[in-house]
């Protein structure tokens with residue numbers, strides 16, 4: 001399956017809301033009136049797109065089509081165009097979907113270090129495995145740091161993934177300071193000339209200040225070893241939690257200085273619109289999306305492709 005079909009399939013639940021409801025609201029041949037626009041506004045809100053973006057889209061439809069006969073393709077074109085403006089109008093670079101390094105701020109010298117954080121169960125370990133696999137497949141030498149030393153199962157899970165992928169992993173026994181694991185992984189990466197170090201961290205709530213402080217310690221340790229590290233601080237958010245993700249992101253950001261979001265479980269969510277307020281309100285870009293439980297259900301986030309997939313009316317494979 002190509003990138004676009006995979007994205008479309010992953011977005012199926014969100015697309016279902018839009019496609020089914022929109023077909024009920026916008027009947028070809030009828031006249032577009034305020035009541036129809038209001039119903040469509042409610043549909044957009046159900047995808048967790050946020051009031052700001054939904055209002056902008058409906059305003060654009062009103063300006064261009066109010067009082068005119070409904071031609072679905074024309075409405076669709078207006079919606080797609082407006083949403084693309086919202087997602088790309090801030091001058092952000094468009095990342096290349098085929099290249100997992102494209103959203104990554106690479107180290108000038110030595111290995112590039114990625115710190116990955118998130119609340120328990122958001123899909124952090126799985127996302128790290130997917131990211132490592134994606135980079136490995138692109139010819140990068142990856143070292144994983146199993147710095148979730150609280151949960152033996154997390155270390156086992158990551159070790160299993162590293163074997164499947166064929167990449168290096170650094171583990172230590174339970175209870176060891178996670179910063180020591182991160183340190184050892186950076187050391188190994190330098191010795192073997194690895195391109196990338198990905199640090200897994202224990203899932204934590206943003207209210208657990210001692211655990212949040214520990215993230216600060218990991219950052220201090222790795223930045224002493226490798227200039228500019230961590231070069232990316234990626235926060236994994238679960239797309240099924242919708243708007244709750246926004247508060248998680250701002251809290252994590254104050255401890256781990258997040259530079260990007262990995263939005264997992266987009267396939268399990270009817271709230272795929274959450275991509276929009278994350279980008280609009282937090283100023284932290286979504287860099288990767290998780291689209292399923294398999295190791296290759298993962299992509300670089302490309303806003304234009306996302307909008308096309310969300311509003312594509314062709315059948316989903």
Ligand SMILES: Nc1nc2c(ncn2[C@@H]2O[C@H](COP(=O)(O)OP(=O)(O)OP(=O)(O)O)[C@@H](O)[C@H]2O)c(=O)[nH]1
Nearest residue numbers: 120121122123124125126203264265290291292293
């Ligand atoms: N459908 C779907 N499931 C996912 C995705 N990413 C992760 N999962 C599932 O989510 C569950 C939790 O994933 P983990 O990777 O163990 O989550 P975690 O955040 O590392 O968990 P902790 O180590 O407890 O903090 C697993 O069942 C994964 O298979 C995704 O993109 N789509």
